[in-house]
Amino acid sequence: MSKPVEYSAPGRINLIGEHTDYNHGFALPIALPERTTVTFRPADTDTLVVRSDREAAPVRLALGTVPGDVGGWAAYVAGVVWALHSAGHHVPGGTMAVTGGVATGSGLASSAALECAVLGAILSASGLTLDRVEQARIAQRAENDYVGAPTGLLDQLAILFAERRHAQLIDFRDLSVRSVPFEPEAHGVSLLLINSHAAHQHAGGEYADRRAACERAAAALGVVTLRDLQDRVPQVVAELPDSEDGRRARHILTENQRVLDTVAALHRSDFGAVGRLLTASQESMRDDFEITTDHIDLIAETAVQAGALGARMTGGGFGGCVIALVPGERREAIGDAVRAATRHHGHREPTIVATHAGHGAGG
Numbered sequence: 507m508s509k510p511v512e513y514s515a516p517g518r519i520n521l522i523g524e525h526t527d528y529n530h531g532f533a534l535p536i537a538l539p540e541r542t543t544v545t546f547r548p549a550d551t552d553t554l555v556v557r558s559d560r561e562a563a564p565v566r567l568a569l570g571t572v573p574g575d576v577g578g579w580a581a582y583v584a585g586v587v588w589a590l591h592s593a594g595h596h597v598p599g600g601t602m603a604v605t606g607g608v609a610t611g612s613g614l615a616s617s618a619a620l621e622c623a624v625l626g627a628i629l630s631a632s633g634l635t636l637d638r639v640e641q642a643r644i645a646q647r648a649e650n651d652y653v654g655a656p657t658g659l660l661d662q663l664a665i666l667f668a669e670r671r672h673a674q675l676i677d678f679r680d681l682s683v684r685s686v687p688f689e690p691e692a693h694g695v696s697l698l699l700i701n702s703h704a705a706h707q708h709a710g711g712e713y714a715d716r717r718a719a720c721e722r723a724a725a726a727l728g729v730v731t732l733r734d735l736q737d738r739v740p741q742v743v744a745e746l747p748d749s750e751d752g753r754r755a756r757h758i759l760t761e762n763q764r765v766l767d768t769v770a771a772l773h774r775s776d777f778g779a780v781g782r783l784l785t786a787s788q789e790s791m792r793d794d795f796e797i798t799t800d801h802i803d804l805i806a807e808t809a810v811q812a813g814a815l816g817a818r819m820t821g822g823g824f825g826g827c828v829i830a831l832v833p834g835e836r837r838e839a840i841g842d843a844v845r846a847a848t849r850h851h852g853h854r855e856p857t858i859v860a861t862h863a864g865h866g867a868g869g
């Protein structure tokens with residue numbers, strides 16, 4: 507019996523740049539302080555027994571698992587085993603204990619946190635090193651081809667590259683990642699994370715529809731990916747057809763520009779400008795990409811009316827969390843206004859916390 511290995515991975519907040527990843531665009535995530543931790547005890551066996559503190563029963567899976575064998579939460583673990591195995595790497599058996607610190611179904615990438623923590627634990631236990639982009643691809647493969655959710659690389663790259671007090675500018679065309687200082691508290695501004703508790707999921711459905719619409723729009727515009735139009739956004743946007751696919755493309759193109767503008771504003775510590783970009787992103791997700799809900803819109807709009815510098819839904823959409831940049835002294839009042847508005851509309855009371863950029867996955 508080898509020594510146990512502990513590895514943890516955070517959830518992420520995408521500050522801005524939604525649904526841009528599979529369009530080879532830009533995004534700007536940070537890591538959450540909340541993390542998922544995996545304790546792996548390798549043993550000389552060809553099965554892996556996985557327990558989660560959130561589930562009653564452990565799951566036993568064969569190291570030769572293939573898509574379709576395991577469903578539910580353990581499919582993310584089995585998917586990593588399968589993806590590593592299919593890439594030709596040896597995966598040891600043993601027991602794994604998962605402690606989940608990231609809220610699930612909230613747009614905070616709890617699935618990718620689990621994948622990256624499992625992957626890191628297996629790699630450490632077997633003395634394998636894979637660079638972070640390769641790790642991200644293995645974890646993504648687990649999600650796409652084992653679990654069946656057609657997601658991009660945002661969550662895994664965000665989690666693997668995150669650094670304390672920084673956001674990461676990811677360029678999905680060449681998968682390069684650049685750190686951008688992100689310390690609003692140093693400027694009297696707080697980042698609020700407002701969990702609506704309206705759960706979402708990405709296996710199929712609306713997420714896949716948006717992806718298909720972007721691909722159709724790119725083809726209609728004669729390019730492989732919408733990113734190919736990025737150096738002439740104003741003209742392209744002005745000429746986009748007023749159709750559903752046209753609006754989907756407009757969101758992606760304008761959102762990429764907002765990510766770059768946010769990075770520039772952060773370099774100037776201009777949180778007023780960052781806030782306006784967040785709100786513009788929220789409006790684009792609401793009107794053009796149509797991935798928000800009335801509940802989410804209510805939270806974001808109430809926060810801004812109560813004095814937030816800006817607010818937007820974060821993550822894949824159709825529920826989950828809203829982030830708001832707020833002047834420190836307005837924190838309580840904005841939280842109270844959001845709670846009152848959701849109560850008034852008959853929604854469950856949101857959980858509201860001030861948060862910050864945490865560190866990335868590690869042992």
Ligand code: GLA
Pocket residue numbers: 520523524525526527528615657658659660661708821822823
């Ligand atoms: C989910 C997916 C990501 C990304 C976001 C939207 O989190 O996992 O790949 O597409 O939605 O930005």
